[in-house]
Amino acid sequence: MPIADYDTPMTFTERYSRQVLFAPIGAEGQKKLALSRVAVVGCGATGSAVASLLARAGVGTLCIIDRDYVEASNLQRQVLFDEQDAAESLPKAIAAARKIAAFNSEIVVEPQVADLTPANIAELLGEAQLVLDATDNFETRYLVNDYCVEQGRPWIYAAAVGSYGVTMNILPGETACLACVFPAPPRGVVETCDTSGILNSAVNLVASIEATEAMKFLVGAQDKLRRTLLSFDVWSNERSEIATAKPRPDCQACGARDFVHLAGDARPHITMCGRNSVQIHERHRPVDFAEMTARLSPHGQVRHNDFVLKFLREPYELTLFPDGRAIIKGTTDAAVARSLYARFIGS
Numbered sequence: 550m551p552i553a554d555y556d557t558p559m560t561f562t563e564r565y566s567r568q569v570l571f572a573p574i575g576a577e578g579q580k581k582l583a584l585s586r587v588a589v590v591g592c593g594a595t596g597s598a599v600a601s602l603l604a605r606a607g608v609g610t611l612c613i614i615d616r617d618y619v620e621a622s623n624l625q626r627q628v629l630f631d632e633q634d635a636a637e638s639l640p641k642a643i644a645a646a647r648k649i650a651a652f653n654s655e656i657v658v659e660p661q662v663a664d665l666t667p668a669n670i671a672e673l674l675g676e677a678q679l680v681l682d683a684t685d686n687f688e689t690r691y692l693v694n695d696y697c698v699e700q701g702r703p704w705i706y707a708a709a710v711g712s713y714g715v716t717m718n719i720l721p722g723e724t725a726c727l728a729c730v731f732p733a734p735p736r737g738v739v740e741t742c743d744t745s746g747i748l749n750s751a752v753n754l755v756a757s758i759e760a761t762e763a764m765k766f767l768v769g770a771q772d773k774l775r776r777t778l779l780s781f782d783v784w785s786n787e788r789s790e791i792a793t794a795k796p797r798p799d800c801q802a803c804g805a806r807d808f809v810h811l812a813g814d815a816r817p818h819i820t821m822c823g824r825n826s827v828q829i830h831e832r833h834r835p836v837d838f839a840e841m842t843a844r845l846s847p848h849g850q851v852r853h854n855d856f857v858l859k860f861l862r863e864p865y866e867l868t869l870f871p872d873g874r875a876i877i878k879g880t881t882d883a884a885v886a887r888s889l890y891a892r893f894i895g896s
């Protein structure tokens with residue numbers, strides 16, 4: 550249903566009544582939310598939680614971008630997915646859109662099964678007025694930072710690993726950007742959920758803070774936006790805040806406006822993707838799943854739906870997307886992954 554229908558009785562009188570009663574939002578704020586367009590980059594644990602909160606809160610259009618598919622190990626913390634999604638290996642963006650439609654059919658969700666890259670970032674984030682980080686890697690965060698600083702677009706950094714969460718609002722032209730605070734990827738946060746585990750409560754806290762800051766921004770409560778890098782550990786109860794109200798004058802991104810990540814010169818086409826997986830996204834290669842299934846069947850177990858094709862050939866599992874991108878599980882060796890791809894998909 551188009552967002553222009555937001556004043557139908559169900560939406561405003563019933564669905565959002567408790568949120569409208571909250572004075573800083575009110576009926577005016579609720580209308581602003583309904584007319585808002587937000588991009589969520591990544592739909593794992595943080596993305597699921599933040600998209601779920603904002604969808605329920607009535608943000609009119611959510612663009613959800615994710616490159617991955619649902620697995621059983623996601624269900625402990627990724628609140629938009631269920632066992633059926635994992636059994637079908639549904640792409641997370643698609644599964645998220647379906648789940649949201651079941652609890653709020655009055656907003657628009659645009660799922661994008663894609664890896665955010667310098668080549669597609671303008672198209673995927675172009676119309677969003679606010680960008681929410683829910684990725685699991687600094688490569689993508691620096692790319693989002695470059696794009697948003699260049700465009701003067703606000704975005705919110707959010708990360709969680711183990712029992713630790715960290716978040717920061719970036720208001721280009723006003724506050725520090727990600728590269729001001731982390732000129733290089735921080736050492737402490739490069740641990741991943743695959744190596745250090747993660748508490749679902751740490752993710753949900755960081756997502757709750759991110760969603761709240763997003764709502765403040767969208768209803769125009771700019772003066773209430775936090776201007777610090779906030780980190781906390783839900784297990785040890787340690788908490789810290791670092792002021793980010795002022796950009797660093799010698800920042801490469803917002804100071805020198807040298808957007809190296811956006812230029813994408815040094816970007817690898819083969820990337821690590823969680824533990825024991827390699828992603829290959831060398832070129833755009835549209836794939837016909839029916840044809841590919843026939844070709845691969847003699848070599849291993851193969852199945853597909855409209856969104857992904859899975860090819861199991863022990864000890865490897867290759868997941869292929871319609872645009873030719875692949876995630877190869879069972880190796881961390883780029884050469885092995887490249888050779889499997891060349892052998893079975895095409896060189």
Ligand SMILES: [Zn+2]
Pocket residue numbers: 725726727728729730796797800801802803804
């Ligand atoms: Zn900066």
